[in-house]
Amino acid sequence: MPTTTELELSRRGLLAGSAATAAIVAAPVGAAPATPRQATAAPTLPVRFKVNGERRELSLDPRTTLLDALREHLHLTGTKKGCDHGQCGACTVMVDGVRINSCLSLAVMHEGDEITTIEGLGTPDKLHPMQAAFVKYDGYQCGYCTPGQICSAVAVLDEIKRGVPSHAQDDLNAKPTATNVELRERMSGNICRCGAYSNIAEAMAEVAGAKA
Amino acid sequence: MKFETAAGTNPIDRMKVVGRAHTRTDGPLKTTGLAPYAYEHQRDLENVAYGYVVGAAVAKGRVTMIDTTAAKAAPGVLAVVTAADAGKLGKGKFNTVKLMGGPEVDHYHQALAVVVANTFEQARAAAGLVRIDYARGNGRFDLDAALKTAPLTGAEKDDKGEDRVGKFESAFASAPVKLDAEYTTPDHSHAMMEPFASIATWNGDALTVWTSNQMIDWGRTDLAITLNMPKEKITFLSPYVGGGFGGKLFLRSDAVMAALGARAAGRPVKVAMSRPFMANNATHRPATRQRIRIGATQDGTITAIAHESGSGDQPDGGPEAAVLQTNLLYAGANRLTSMRLAVLDLPEGNAMRAPGEAPGLMALEVAMDEMAEKLRMDPIAFRVKNDTQVDPKDPKRKFSQRQLVRCLTEGAQQFGWSRRNATPGQVRDGRWLVGMGVASAFRNHMNMPSGARVRLGRDGVVTVETDMTDIGTGSYTIIAQTAAEMMGVPLETVVVKLGDSSYPVSAGSGGQFGAANATAGVYAACVKLRDAVAQRLGYNSADAVFDGGKVTSGNRSATLRQAASAGELVAEDKVEFGDLDKTWQLSTFGAHFVEVGVNAYTGAIRLRRMLAVCAAGRIINPTTARSQVIGAMTMGVGSALMEELAVDKRFGFFVNHDLASYEVPVHADIPHQDVIFLDEADDKANPMKAKGVGELGLCGVGGAVANAVYNATGVRIRDYPLTLDKYLDRLPAVA
Numbered sequence: 001m002p003t004t005t006e007l008e009l010s011r012r013g014l015l016a017g018s019a020a021t022a023a024i025v026a027a028p029v030g031a032a033p034a035t036p037r038q039a040t041a042a043p044t045l046p047v048r049f050k051v052n053g054e055r056r057e058l059s060l061d062p063r064t065t066l067l068d069a070l071r072e073h074l075h076l077t078g079t080k081k082g083c084d085h086g087q088c089g090a091c092t093v094m095v096d097g098v099r100i101n102s103c104l105s106l107a108v109m110h111e112g113d114e115i116t117t118i119e120g121l122g123t124p125d126k127l128h129p130m131q132a133a134f135v136k137y138d139g140y141q142c143g144y145c146t147p148g149q150i151c152s153a154v155a156v157l158d159e160i161k162r163g164v165p166s167h168a169q170d171d172l173n174a175k176p177t178a179t180n181v182e183l184r185e186r187m188s189g190n191i192c193r194c195g196a197y198s199n200i201a202e203a204m205a206e207v208a209g210a211k212a
Numbered sequence: 213m214k215f216e217t218a219a220g221t222n223p224i225d226r227m228k229v230v231g232r233a234h235t236r237t238d239g240p241l242k243t244t245g246l247a248p249y250a251y252e253h254q255r256d257l258e259n260v261a262y263g264y265v266v267g268a269a270v271a272k273g274r275v276t277m278i279d280t281t282a283a284k285a286a287p288g289v290l291a292v293v294t295a296a297d298a299g300k301l302g303k304g305k306f307n308t309v310k311l312m313g314g315p316e317v318d319h320y321h322q323a324l325a326v327v328v329a330n331t332f333e334q335a336r337a338a339a340g341l342v343r344i345d346y347a348r349g350n351g352r353f354d355l356d357a358a359l360k361t362a363p364l365t366g367a368e369k370d371d372k373g374e375d376r377v378g379k380f381e382s383a384f385a386s387a388p389v390k391l392d393a394e395y396t397t398p399d400h401s402h403a404m405m406e407p408f409a410s411i412a413t414w415n416g417d418a419l420t421v422w423t424s425n426q427m428i429d430w431g432r433t434d435l436a437i438t439l440n441m442p443k444e445k446i447t448f449l450s451p452y453v454g455g456g457f458g459g460k461l462f463l464r465s466d467a468v469m470a471a472l473g474a475r476a477a478g479r480p481v482k483v484a485m486s487r488p489f490m491a492n493n494a495t496h497r498p499a500t501r502q503r504i505r506i507g508a509t510q511d512g513t514i515t516a517i518a519h520e521s522g523s524g525d526q527p528d529g530g531p532e533a534a535v536l537q538t539n540l541l542y543a544g545a546n547r548l549t550s551m552r553l554a555v556l557d558l559p560e561g562n563a564m565r566a567p568g569e570a571p572g573l574m575a576l577e578v579a580m581d582e583m584a585e586k587l588r589m590d591p592i593a594f595r596v597k598n599d600t601q602v603d604p605k606d607p608k609r610k611f612s613q614r615q616l617v618r619c620l621t622e623g624a625q626q627f628g629w630s631r632r633n634a635t636p637g638q639v640r641d642g643r644w645l646v647g648m649g650v651a652s653a654f655r656n657h658m659n660m661p662s663g664a665r666v667r668l669g670r671d672g673v674v675t676v677e678t679d680m681t682d683i684g685t686g687s688y689t690i691i692a693q694t695a696a697e698m699m700g701v702p703l704e705t706v707v708v709k710l711g712d713s714s715y716p717v718s719a720g721s722g723g724q725f726g727a728a729n730a731t732a733g734v735y736a737a738c739v740k741l742r743d744a745v746a747q748r749l750g751y752n753s754a755d756a757v758f759d760g761g762k763v764t765s766g767n768r769s770a771t772l773r774q775a776a777s778a779g780e781l782v783a784e785d786k787v788e789f790g791d792l793d794k795t796w797q798l799s800t801f802g803a804h805f806v807e808v809g810v811n812a813y814t815g816a817i818r819l820r821r822m823l824a825v826c827a828a829g830r831i832i833n834p835t836t837a838r839s840q841v842i843g844a845m846t847m848g849v850g851s852a853l854m855e856e857l858a859v860d861k862r863f864g865f866f867v868n869h870d871l872a873s874y875e876v877p878v879h880a881d882i883p884h885q886d887v888i889f890l891d892e893a894d895d896k897a898n899p900m901k902a903k904g905v906g907e908l909g910l911c912g913v914g915g916a917v918a919n920a921v922y923n924a925t926g927v928r929i930r931d932y933p934l935t936l937d938k939y940l941d942r943l944p945a946v947a
Contacts, residue, residue, distance in 0.1 A: 197882040
């Protein structure tokens with residue numbers, strides 16, 4: 001029987017080993033082919049969707065995320081890559097009216113979808129009410145998480161309007177309201193390292209017509 | 213302009229634009245997604261290829277073999293660069309460790325190769341085909357073990373690395389009330405939202421880099437050193453920076469890899485660090501082990517105070533200066549501070565927001581709370597009693613301004629401190645144990661030379677050019693306010709251009725020195741532009757008044773547009789400093805107030821209220837300054853409750869190297885935050901009479917949170933962060 005110490009040790013060893021190769025397999029033991037493969041052009045797949053009301057047709061490497069399709073192929077760089085792992089929310093867009101992390105979604109999965117990005121909400125000359133509220137309440141600093149925060153904020157108010165429940169509600173069967181705690185719970189997938197949360201809550205409350 | 217004597221009355225004192233709340237001038241661009249960050253400039257370029265960095269999979273050792281054959285043969289791959297074919301690389305003067313490893317490996321995830329391909333997906337896939345074999349070396353990863361034999365920093369100096377006043381040991385031994393406690397703070401990650409990213413493009417032997425960097429001239433200089441090329445051949449651009457917190461003070465591997473990749477591929481190349489790569493590839497705030505001893509008389513007068521700290525770093529690195537504030541914050545006749553520095557093979561430790569003070573005050577301000585309790589004094593009264601208006605080591609040196617007492621007492625009033633129950637664990641609100649905590653905030657103000665160029669166009673528009681950066685701090689806005697005030701024009705008439713190495717070198721963004729020094733540099737340039745305008749108009753510049761878009765001298769008056777009608781006027785200058793900061797101690801002060809609820813059943817800690825009161829000289833823009841402070845308070849909550857890079861002491865790396873496992877505060881963690889700025893103007897600091905505030909907001913927050921948790925529960929936790937495993941079994945019994 002192995003002792004507890006040995007078990008502990010081997011589990012930690014395994015963890016360390018997998019963490020070391022989590023980001024990129026730097027030394028894929030046994031994975032390298034004996035003879036180099038012939039370089040072939042990457043296969044592409046066609047995809048058609050609407051972005052901010054405009055029809056778009058792309059032929060993409062199927063590994064391309066919706067995020068990279070927007071940023072690198074359509075040059076809509078308002079949608080940000082903060083982590084590429086669904087951990088930070090900077091890439092939030094709305095697909096058919098529902099917010100998603102665009103980094104966790106392959107572009108070719110969105111055939112026929114209607115996608116709304118930060119660029120589709122408003123322009124500097126004609127800001128969306130949520131964009132205007134973020135400016136008014138200084139709901140951002142460096143600005144990098146901001147498009148994702150704003151897309152999320154718009155979608156959150158819509159979720160509350162549609163009665164989508166959250167765990168912050170005392171009664172899951174009651175219609176949710178835009179309280180400070182409710183908004184903060186629903187926004188918690190959007191990280192702001194500059195720490196503008198208190199101001200974002202005020203901006204959202206104003207747009208929701210509620211008290212922060 | 214050399215700032216050598218205290219500022220007299222100047223046009224900034226009009227406070228028509230400066231000192232007033234303004235929304236950010238870059239707000240419409242940032243909120244619509246149109247502000248371009250480092251990775252997003254490809255519209256300016258054609259044919260951009262993608263680089264993906266391969267990092268070391270061991271923390272210490274030697275690369276015995278790199279096989280790039282499979283990677284080079286993979287679809288779309290244009291080039292693979294390793295140390296073997298990068299040419300001779302230098303090490304930047306601000307880098308402790310070289311940015312490209314091989315064959316020696318200095319730390320885990322040190323960059324060893326960059327793979328360049330036509331697309332991001334191709335580069336990433338091919339990076340996984342680079343085969344590297346290592347001879348793993350023996351690394352030093354255990355701070356506590358390494359500190360046992362670590363020397364004092366500065367041990368070679370006359371004071372042998374100990375900063376002493378009076379006789380600490382005997383005074384402490386004879387003090388009737390004393391505290392001797394040890395505190396720990398863990399390694400922290402900047403975790404800024406925008407990953408390190410750069411686009412590099414070569415034109416012959418000239419290099420242009422769009423990057424994300426707080427200090428344009430430092431980055432440009434170190435890139436030139438690293439690539440062994442003349443600095444003049446590099447254009448270094450950072451118009452928008454998606455957060456830095458000190459992590460982007462220095463050149464990092466993304467810029468070097470992009471430049472090397474672009475040279476090898478013969479095309480522009482963009483490189484972004486993947487999120488899981490950042491914590492180990494780049495810098496972090498080093499962990500500390502701190503010991504604090506305070507001795508006092510029964511009436512609460514501190515007679516002896518000692519603060520010793522140990523931290524670790526790579527060879528030739530530096531200590532986390534956690535003891536420095538203790539030299540200046542409180543009175544006491546007998547004093548000792550010192551630091552030990554252990555050599556570790558973990559990734560490079562370096563500056564993170566409020567380096568030194570952030571972890572130092574997390575310990576000192578808890579020690580002050582503990583000491584107040586021993587003395588049966590209110591923690592605010594104890595701090596007020598030990599206020600000092602002079603440098604305790606050199607009493608002839610006064611603080612230029614020091615309103616710590618007002619911050620504490622006015623904050624107490626505002627926060628309802630009198631409702632605090634001094635006996636811990638007594639206040640219940642339903643299932644919540646409720647407590648309040650306080651801490652002093654302290655951070656020095658630093659002078660930095662800073663330059664700017666100002667243009668008055670024929671259209672009357674004032675354009676400011678400086679290599680200053682805006683990392684979320686509000687530089688665009690406060691620089692526009694400064695120029696508008698100086699030239700007597702509305703804010704809308706000013707255009708601000710930042711983050712370009714072709715502009716005059718500024719203070720840059722760091723150490724909370726950016727806002728005050730960069731605007732002082734703009735002030736200096738505007739003084740010259742005002743002279744040029746007066747001269748053009750034939751006015752006596754000394755009595756010319758700039759207001760409402762006009763220049764008036766005696767009974768003569770002209771618009772700025774008229775002044776420039778014969779051609780654009782350009783002026784350039786920089787602010788430099790004499791020794792006012794030696795004659796006077798320039799510091800910023802504040803007080804943090806926190807109310808927490810601790811769930812009596814689960815132990816979960818929730819922030820209920822937060823207030824900061826700051827005394828930091830003239831506040832150039834209350835809106836952006838307040839955001840700096842609430843953002844810093846938020847980071848302070850993170851350091852108190854959740855932030856910790858977990859060290860694998862066997863393999864030598866930070867295990868939780870992404871945003872799912874390195875936890876930072878989210879919306880749900882942060883309640884409404886209040887900030888009060890005391891009305892100040894520090895004429896010893898600079899002509900703006902402003903000081904820094906962006907780091908002050910972080911200093912002390914962690915201590916205030918820990919003190920509030922103690923007040924709520926009666927459980928004292930001296931090891932940050934305050935996670936459940938450290939106190940759940942010590943919570944009061946649930947009635």
